[in-house]
Amino acid sequence: MKLLFLDAPYNGEVKLCKETLNYLAKKSYKTIGLYASIQFSNNLDKVKKQLKKASVKIITSKAKRTHSKGQILGCDSYHNSLNLPDNKLAEIDCYLYIGDGRFHPLALIYRQKSLAKKNFKEVICNDPIDNQLFLVDFDSVRGITTKYKSSLMKFLTAENIGIINTVKPGQEQLSTSYILEEKYPDKNFYHFLDDNVSFDQLENFPFIEVWVNTACPRIGFDDQEKFAKGIININDAFKAEKILQTIN
Amino acid sequence: MSLYKLELESAIEKIKEEDAKIVCIQLPDGMKPQAKEVADAIKTETNAKVLIWLGTNFGACDIPLGLNRLKVDLLISWGHNFFHKEKGW
Secondary structure (H helix, E strand, O other): OEEEEEOOOEOOOOOOOHHHHHHHHHOOOOEEEEEEOHHHHOOOHHHHHHHHHOOOEEEOOOOOOOOOOOEOOOOOOOOOOOOOOHHHHHHOOEEEEEOOOOHHHHHHHHOOOOOOHHHOOEEEEEEOOOOEEEEEOHHHHHHHHHHHHHHHHHHHHOOEEEEEEEOOOOOOOHHHHHHHHHHOOOOEEEEEEEOOOOHHHHHHOOOOOEEEEOOOOOHHHHOHHHOOOOEEEHHHHHOHHHHHHHOO | OOOEOOOHHHHHHHHHHHOOOEEEEEOOHHHHHHHHHHHHHHHHHOOOEEEEOOOOOOOOOOOOOOOOOOOOOEEEEEOOOOOOOOOOO
């Protein structure tokens, strides 16, 4: 079977609204990390011109799972997902996301979850559809990261762990699940398979003390409330003690 | 005018290029109401049968399974581009 992806680019003009330009000026941001969802990322010429006129330097990159420069996915939500060297990351004053909705820009928040407050970079969003500025901040996900911390603690002390794998080829991480099992020989790991994660089935496995997610990395955060026993992402499970010490 | 371009010309060109007999179309939630427009255009412009994926379209990582068994020749997925999977994240 052949496969064709179509970006479905935005039909209107992609530009920064006055509110965004004023906000960048008010905050004296001189260097921004520029990212957009695929509907907007191939049409940023006007945005770049506006930023140049405002003397704002742009830093961007091809994030790890994306196919084009400047694009960001919701799963680019872990610390090194932007593929930028530390010196470039340090140079960025704030991130500017072009697009609608909170799903994509929240990836820029989650990937900073273990940074010291002084190193945390603000995420500014410019929605070209409604021609407005909106902000996403760490406080809006603090409840989630607090619960995530308690899930990490549970993972470290739990004996019976449920690892959720999906059969979707783009997400399946079964071999990595087996490697995690080897890292913690004192725990009992039970490997579960699903296509979409069936949240309503979780309570049918009461012997599981905490879950490990290997599917979309955002499940570990955005769906935290759906896991009464708690859930952590597999990458954090490998270094649970370290993450527990650093996560905000 | 719809918010996002359907790129129907590209879809139809690919169907003809591949001489696809059965095509599955997968749309993100926000574009699902436009499935009729897409299916009708494909049926008018080509001889392909169109199957509309009812389920999720979370991203390029979320490709429907089992389509080969149904002899689907071409899957067209809107709203995403090629996904570079990271082994073990």
